[in-house]
Amino acid sequence: MEIVDAVRSWDRLAPSELMSHEGDCCRITRAWFVCMDRSYVDSQSLLSPPTWFAGRFHWGPSPWPVYWCQLESLEFVDCGVFAALCRTALDARGVASWALQVVQQYPDHVISNWKHRWLSQGVEPTWINGNLVYHEGCALPVGANKIKVWDPTDFCWLSPHFSQSFGRTAAVRVHSTEQGGSMLSWDGSNIPPRIWYMSCASNG
Amino acid sequence: VQIYVSGLYSGPNPSPGVGIARSLRLAYPNSLLIGVDYSSRSSGIHWPEFDRIMLQRSWGELDLSAYGDTIRGVLLSGAIWIPSLDLEAYWLAKELRECVGLLSPPLEALDATRKPEIAAHRLLPFAIPPYISMMQPGPALNSFCREYGWPIWVKSPYYEARRVTDWQELNTVASVLRETWSTHDLFLQAHISGNEESLAFAAHQGELLSCIWMKKKDITIEGKTWAGRVSLPPPEIADSLSQVLRYLRWTGGGELEFVRDVRDQLWLIEWNPRFPAWIYGGTIAGYNLPADLLSKYCGVEPRPPSQSTLEFVRVVLEIPARSDFPLLETSEPSVSFSLTPKHPSGMPLLARRLRGVVLPPQNVHESKFADTPASMIKDLNNARLDDLKTPVPLFLPSVANSLMKRISELSTRLSSGRVKTLIAYSIKTNPDVRLLNLARLHGLMVEAISADELSTVLRMGFSAETVVSNGPGKAWPTACSERVLASFCDSLEELERAIILARRGRAPAKIIGVRIKPPNVRSRFGVRLDTSREFARLTNFVRMIPSDLEFGVHFHIASSALGIPAWWGVFDSTLNWALALENIAKKRIACLDLGGGWFPEDLLNSDHTEAHLREAIQRTERALQGLSRVILEPGKALSQPTFAVIMKVLEIRRNGEDISEIVVDGSVGEVNQSQYYPHTPLAFDSKLRKWQGLGRGRSRILGRLCMENDILVEDVHLPTTLCVGEFIAFCDSGAYDRSMAYSFGRGT
Numbered sequence: 024m025e026i027v028d029a030v031r032s033w034d035r036l037a038p039s040e041l042m043s044h045e046g047d048c049c050r051i052t053r054a055w056f057v058c059m060d061r062s063y064v065d066s067q068s069l070l071s072p073p074t075w076f077a078g079r080f081h082w083g084p085s086p087w088p089v090y091w092c093q094l095e096s097l098e099f100v101d102c103g104v105f106a107a108l109c110r111t112a113l114d115a116r117g118v119a120s121w122a123l124q125v126v127q128q129y130p131d132h133v134i135s136n137w138k139h140r141w142l143s144q145g146v147e148p149t150w151i152n153g154n155l156v157y158h159e160g161c162a163l164p165v166g167a168n169k170i171k172v173w174d175p176t177d178f179c180w181l182s183p184h185f186s187q188s189f190g191r192t193a194a195v196r197v198h199s200t201e202q203g204g205s206m207l208s209w210d211g212s213n214i215p216p217r218i219w220y221m222s223c224a225s226n227g
Numbered sequence: 228v229q230i231y232v233s234g235l236y237s238g239p240n241p242s243p244g245v246g247i248a249r250s251l252r253l254a255y256p257n258s259l260l261i262g263v264d265y266s267s268r269s270s271g272i273h274w275p276e277f278d279r280i281m282l283q284r285s286w287g288e289l290d291l292s293a294y295g296d297t298i299r300g301v302l303l304s305g306a307i308w309i310p311s312l313d314l315e316a317y318w319l320a321k322e323l324r325e326c327v328g329l330l331s332p333p334l335e336a337l338d339a340t341r342k343p344e345i346a347a348h349r350l351l352p353f354a355i356p357p358y359i360s361m362m363q364p365g366p367a368l369n370s371f372c373r374e375y376g377w378p379i380w381v382k383s384p385y386y387e388a389r390r391v392t393d394w395q396e397l398n399t400v401a402s403v404l405r406e407t408w409s410t411h412d413l414f415l416q417a418h419i420s421g422n423e424e425s426l427a428f429a430a431h432q433g434e435l436l437s438c439i440w441m442k443k444k445d446i447t448i449e450g451k452t453w454a455g456r457v458s459l460p461p462p463e464i465a466d467s468l469s470q471v472l473r474y475l476r477w478t479g480g481g482e483l484e485f486v487r488d489v490r491d492q493l494w495l496i497e498w499n500p501r502f503p504a505w506i507y508g509g510t511i512a513g514y515n516l517p518a519d520l521l522s523k524y525c526g527v528e529p530r531p532p533s534q535s536t537l538e539f540v541r542v543v544l545e546i547p548a549r550s551d552f553p554l555l556e557t558s559e560p561s562v563s564f565s566l567t568p569k570h571p572s573g574m575p576l577l578a579r580r581l582r583g584v585v586l587p588p589q590n591v592h593e594s595k596f597a598d599t600p601a602s603m604i605k606d607l608n609n610a611r612l613d614d615l616k617t618p619v620p621l622f623l624p625s626v627a628n629s630l631m632k633r634i635s636e637l638s639t640r641l642s643s644g645r646v647k648t649l650i651a652y653s654i655k656t657n658p659d660v661r662l663l664n665l666a667r668l669h670g671l672m673v674e675a676i677s678a679d680e681l682s683t684v685l686r687m688g689f690s691a692e693t694v695v696s697n698g699p700g701k702a703w704p705t706a707c708s709e710r711v712l713a714s715f716c717d718s719l720e721e722l723e724r725a726i727i728l729a730r731r732g733r734a735p736a737k738i739i740g741v742r743i744k745p746p747n748v749r750s751r752f753g754v755r756l757d758t759s760r761e762f763a764r765l766t767n768f769v770r771m772i773p774s775d776l777e778f779g780v781h782f783h784i785a786s787s788a789l790g791i792p793a794w795w796g797v798f799d800s801t802l803n804w805a806l807a808l809e810n811i812a813k814k815r816i817a818c819l820d821l822g823g824g825w826f827p828e829d830l831l832n833s834d835h836t837e838a839h840l841r842e843a844i845q846r847t848e849r850a851l852q853g854l855s856r857v858i859l860e861p862g863k864a865l866s867q868p869t870f871a872v873i874m875k876v877l878e879i880r881r882n883g884e885d886i887s888e889i890v891v892d893g894s895v896g897e898v899n900q901s902q903y904y905p906h907t908p909l910a911f912d913s914k915l916r917k918w919q920g921l922g923r924g925r926s927r928i929l930g931r932l933c934m935e936n937d938i939l940v941e942d943v944h945l946p947t948t949l950c951v952g953e954f955i956a957f958c959d960s961g962a963y964d965r966s967m968a969y970s971f972g973r974g975t
Contacts, residue, residue: 047763047766047811050811051759051762051763051766051811052759052763054762054807054810054811055756055758055759055762055763055807056759057803057807058756058762058800058803058804058807059746059756059757061799061800061803062745062746062747062800062803062804063746063747064796065792065793065796066792066795066796067419067420067421067488067489068420068489069489070489070490071489075747094759095758095759095760165491
């Protein structure tokens with residue numbers, strides 16, 4: 024599978040957002056989540072992405088759409104939920120963050136295990152295309168046209184890793200809300216805003 | 228060329244010797260590498276790339292002068308010596324001065340980079356985290372911990388740093404470090420949250436030869452590097468470093484260790500006079516700093532480095548042990564304290580040897596006397612000591628009156644047209660009638676945690692309108708029918724009961740509120756909000772509060788235990804919860820009650836705290852439109868300094884001329900908080916008829932009880948003139964020391 028084909032297949036996917044019923048159920052859960060986040064940050068960690076829910080939600084297939092009021096009853100949540108939660112927390116703190124979509128490349132044995140896990144729970148792994156996978160993160164602007172990229176599912180910073188490597192970044196789309204089309208610098212790599220940027224390295 | 232490299236331990240907290248040797252072997256395959264160490268337990272002596280091992284007996288056994296001559300002889304023969312143990316570098320700098328072939332910094336450079344001040348940092352774009360010498364009196368140290376909050380680092384001036392999370396742990400760790408490093412000259416340093424990075428360099432006679440930056444990608448439990456990414460430092464940092472090293476005339480390797488906080492500020496936490504233990508990680512990345520140093524010194528071109536990757540990791544390897552250094556049988560595990568497991572290269576022993584030679588003498592900063600507030604001295608001077616039957620708690624009326632007056636004035640200053648700031652005296656901290664009367668006189672409210680406390684203050688003339696009711700046992704032992712101003716429920720169950728009572732016309736208070744348990748704080752008190760379901764239940768109950776009753780929110784965490792920054796974090800968090808509750812339950816919050824367990828000086832002697840309180844109250848006023856009252860519960864701040872326990876010296880124990888310990892007729896029965904915060908001890912000089920504050924020293928004051936934990940103060944300076952029968956006063960014992968005092972060892 025060529026990167027370009029995979030990216031095309033996910034091109035119309037917008038970054039994940041949690042849905043809200045028009046009622047207390049979702050309002051209360053969202054307010055609770057934001058207050059919990061504020062309880063776990065202090066002046067030293069205000070600008071750091073949230074990590075407090077690392078052991079609270081577990082990665083796995085989630086039924087989309089996901090509503091706020093379902094948050095605590097879901098056995099598993101996928102990377103889209105983690106990314107949406109991260110952005111919600113940062114936004115409530117007044118810390119700028121942008122949605123980020125990324126295509127990563129993994130070896131066959133990893134892909135096959137992921138597929139198995141999804142299918143065994145009756146969910147089609149549409150986020151897998153060959154040995155490329157669709158993933159979501161958060162981009163944090165850290166100065167003039169510079170970003171850092173947080174992986175809210177693995178609770179770690181991501182590096183571009185455009186070269187051949189385990190989990191290499193094959194393509195990325197940063198949903199910058201800044202006006203204009205200035206390139207964004209991510210760990211030394213220049214990324215155009217709001218469009219898919221593909222690594223020139225070939226894939227298997 | 229013969230190259231001697233010391234510091235070979237290669238365990239979880241490794242020395243750099245093996246990494247230096249590996250780097251040199253790559254650059255100079257034919258060099259003769261001789262590993263030097265001072266313990267057969269240093270695992271690196273078995274590293275196969277050493278051609279020879281020169282194992283010395285321990286630093287405790289070595290004749291340092293003769294050993295210095297040996298090394299001088301080695302250097303005169305044309306060999307090179309690269310010391311890789313911090314204290315060895317100090318000793319060699321002093322012993323050999325700048326002997327040819329010794330590739331380590333001169334003594335002046337070591338002094339300029341000595342912890343904690345690291346004077347040389349002023350020429351670099353880095354900050355040093357705040358610190359305080361542990362030779363300061365206990366109250367000053369405790370104040371530092373509260374100001375910067377836990378965790379705090381306890382550091383030896385030579386090597387080793389331990390993170391501690393409370394006052395008791397701090398004292399235990401300080402005692403271990405003192406013993407290990409044979410010095411009282413420890414210091415405390417504020418913790419900076421962030422990621423760790425390092426700058427390693429090689430320099431020769433002040434010329435910076437090369438430097439590299441390393442970001443730690445993985446660390447061990449002890450905080451040591453386990454993986455990292457190497458790069459070149461930013462040019463402006465390299466330029467500054469180059470200037471500083473020229474000024475210091477630095478020779479040898481070196482390492483600066485940093486924490487990078489979330490705002491990108493670099494905090495310098497260590498300056499090591501040697502290459503780092505991860506130096507081979509730099510060589511892997513194509514930057515062979517030990518080879519650069521050697522090349523400059525010898526003029527022999529090294530084999531060019533090859534860069535395989537900028538990232539490195541550590542692994543655990545089993546290698547053959549050298550047959551000429553058979554492994555020792557380990558002794559049976561012992562529960563007693565031992566120096567050896569953590570420091571196989573024997574640096575603590577060297578520290579002991581160097582005390583007063585290269586390192587400052589033991590008592591250089593000892594502070595003999597401590598300042599004591601004049602009002603305390605005035606009250607103590609008014610006491611008729613000879614009439615006292617010790618041990619006895621002595622009320623300090625001027626201190627108490629001054630406190631109540633000042634807090635009352637603070638509440639006036641913090642009040643606005645709409646929002647009144649009220650102060651509630653916590654009865655449980657000390658129910659002494661003199662304090663309660665002063666509280667009433669100065670217009671303070673009271674906080675009661677039981678029906679008994681409530682009855683007491685009502686009998687004394689407090690109106691129910693001035694009472695705040697708190698805690699899980701408000702109605703114990705028998706519920707009081709008086710309706711107080713505010714009652715903060717400790718659980719949803721209690722809130723439900725209060726609502727039912729209110730609907731029957733028997734509301735326990737004009738303001739029904741909830742105490743919130745902040746999710747990130749360990750506490751048994753308050754309504755839990757750890758799940759959205761709990762929050763939803765709370766909002767439902769709040770909606771059910773009858774409209775004729777006001778609603779309030781309360782939190783209570785001791786700032787003295789948590790640290791002041793964390794207390795303000797809890798305040799911010801509580802305000803967020805209050806706002807969310809108000810928005811969802813559609814019930815205006817009329818009262819916010821801030822409970823604290825403050826130290827008096829943190830609250831009343833600090834312009835910063837008052838400014839912070841003012842800003843916080845104004846912010847709360849803007850956020851909560853229905854707010855009319857802010858209640859401050861400063862807890863022990865209003866009672867702690869109001870009593871001193873007067874004791875008499877029963878026995879004096881000496882070590883030579885100095886007093887090592889005294890036994891007094893007081894005990895932890897009268898000063899039960901002595902483990903949790905330092906009290907200010909005073910001694911009465913019967914000749915001068917004068918109280919004297921006791922500073923930091925090396926003596927201790929023991930209680931009369933036959934109990935191991937009856938140690939009232941450690942590390943105190945006791946005047947050599949002190950006599951049996953003289954008085955000692957333990958100030959700051961007016962809060963829980965009083966209200967929780969117990970009788971013990973009196974046969975009843």
